[in-house]
Amino acid sequence: MEEQRPKVQRRVIAAAEADLARQKYVAPIDILSQLGWLPANFVDKWRTGRSAHLEGVAVDEAKVRTALGYLRSWAEQQGLLASEMPYLAGTRDRRPLRFTENGEPELERIFHTHWVSPNLSEKRREQLEARQSKAPDLVVISPVNDWTCRGCGVRGDAGEFMFLEDEAPHCLDCADFGHLVFLPAGNAAMSRRAKSESGLSALVMAFNRRRKRYQRLGILVEQAALESAEQKCLADEDVRALRRVRDAERRAAGDVEFQAEMAEAIRKAFPRCPGERPQRIAEHAAVRGSGRVGRSAAGRALDDNAVRAAVVASVRHLDTPYDELLMSGVPRPVARDRIRAEIDRVLDSWM
Incomplete structure (x- = not known):
C-alpha cells in the first residue's frame, strides 16, 4: 500500500509524522521547507518583514496545492485538530504576513491551518497556539x-x-x-x-x-531592565554557587566510585599487577573530560578490551622507553612496534 502512493505523498507523510512526533503539531510551511520547495533563507526574510509574500518562491501553485492536500488528508485520518494560526512579521508594527501576493483566501487559509495533536491538554494546546502565533x-x-x-x-x-x-x-x-x-x-x-x-x-x-x-x-x-536583571542575578549567585559545588561533589563521588570499580576490574584481569598500580591506572584513565579510554562508552561499561587498553597505555608510558623514543624523533608507529614485546612481557608477568 505504501509503495502505491505517489512519491510526493510519501515524502509529505514522512515529514508530517516527524514534525508531529517532535513538536506535537504540523505546519504547512514546515512541510514545504522539508520538501526543499521553500528555501529557509526566503522564509526568514519573509518572517522578518523583508518580503511581502512567498508566492513564486516555492514550486508552482499546483504542486503546492497537491502536497498540502496530501497533508490535509493524512491529518484528518490521524484525527489531528485543525487550528488557524496568525503569522506576524518581525517588524515594529507586527503586521500580518501574507503567503500569496494577492491574499488569495483559500490558499491563505490552507497555509494558516496547523494540525495539532489531539492528545494535548487544553492548557498545553493554548500554550502551543500562543507560542506559534507569536511574532519573531x-x-x-x-x-x-x-x-x-x-x-x-x-x-x-x-x-x-x-x-x-x-x-x-x-x-x-x-x-x-x-x-x-x-x-x-x-x-x-x-x-x-x-x-x-x-x-x-x-x-x-x-x-x-x-x-x-x-x-x-x-x-x-532597556537600561532599567538590564539593571533589574543584574540585581536578580547577583541575588541568585550564592544559590547557583552552592548548586555548582553540590554538582561537583556529586560528580566527584561518582568518579571515585567508578574508579574503584575500574581498579577492581583491572585486578581481576591482571591479578599480579603490583600494589596500588590498578588504582593509579583507573584514576588516570577515568578522568572526566580527558577523552581517555576510561571515559569512553566501553570504558564506562568496564568492557574487557577497554580495561586492557587502559593497562596497556599505562605500561607503555611507565614501563618502556616509549616516551624517550618519541622525544628523540622516532615516528609513533615505529616506536610502538619497538616496545610491543616489552609490553607483552610486563602484562604476562601480571597475569
Missing part, C-alpha cells in the same frame, strides 16, 4: 560592510548596529532603538531576565562568513 523577535544587524541610514542619511560603519526596515538600513535612533543598551551573549540567565522585563528588545545578529550564517551577538534591552 525584532532583529538588529551588525553588518560586514559600510552602510547609509535611509532615515537620516548618516553613514554607518561596518559593525555598527542597524535595523533593516523594508530592506532599507536604519540607524538605531531612526529605528527608535537608540535608547536601548547592548547586552552581549554569554549569560543566559541575565539575557532571559533582561528581555522579559524590557518593554522593547531586539536580537543582535552578525553574519559569520566562515559558517555562512547569522549568529547571535547579544540583545538590546
Whole structure:
C-alpha cells in the first residue's frame, strides 16, 4: 500500500509524522521547507518583514496545492485538530504576513491551518497556539560592510548596529532603538531576565562568513531592565554557587566510585599487577573530560578490551622507553612496534 502512493505523498507523510512526533503539531510551511520547495533563507526574510509574500518562491501553485492536500488528508485520518494560526512579521508594527501576493483566501487559509495533536491538554494546546502565533523577535544587524541610514542619511560603519526596515538600513535612533543598551551573549540567565522585563528588545545578529550564517551577538534591552536583571542575578549567585559545588561533589563521588570499580576490574584481569598500580591506572584513565579510554562508552561499561587498553597505555608510558623514543624523533608507529614485546612481557608477568 505504501509503495502505491505517489512519491510526493510519501515524502509529505514522512515529514508530517516527524514534525508531529517532535513538536506535537504540523505546519504547512514546515512541510514545504522539508520538501526543499521553500528555501529557509526566503522564509526568514519573509518572517522578518523583508518580503511581502512567498508566492513564486516555492514550486508552482499546483504542486503546492497537491502536497498540502496530501497533508490535509493524512491529518484528518490521524484525527489531528485543525487550528488557524496568525503569522506576524518581525517588524515594529507586527503586521500580518501574507503567503500569496494577492491574499488569495483559500490558499491563505490552507497555509494558516496547523494540525495539532489531539492528545494535548487544553492548557498545553493554548500554550502551543500562543507560542506559534507569536511574532519573531525584532532583529538588529551588525553588518560586514559600510552602510547609509535611509532615515537620516548618516553613514554607518561596518559593525555598527542597524535595523533593516523594508530592506532599507536604519540607524538605531531612526529605528527608535537608540535608547536601548547592548547586552552581549554569554549569560543566559541575565539575557532571559533582561528581555522579559524590557518593554522593547531586539536580537543582535552578525553574519559569520566562515559558517555562512547569522549568529547571535547579544540583545538590546532597556537600561532599567538590564539593571533589574543584574540585581536578580547577583541575588541568585550564592544559590547557583552552592548548586555548582553540590554538582561537583556529586560528580566527584561518582568518579571515585567508578574508579574503584575500574581498579577492581583491572585486578581481576591482571591479578599480579603490583600494589596500588590498578588504582593509579583507573584514576588516570577515568578522568572526566580527558577523552581517555576510561571515559569512553566501553570504558564506562568496564568492557574487557577497554580495561586492557587502559593497562596497556599505562605500561607503555611507565614501563618502556616509549616516551624517550618519541622525544628523540622516532615516528609513533615505529616506536610502538619497538616496545610491543616489552609490553607483552610486563602484562604476562601480571597475569
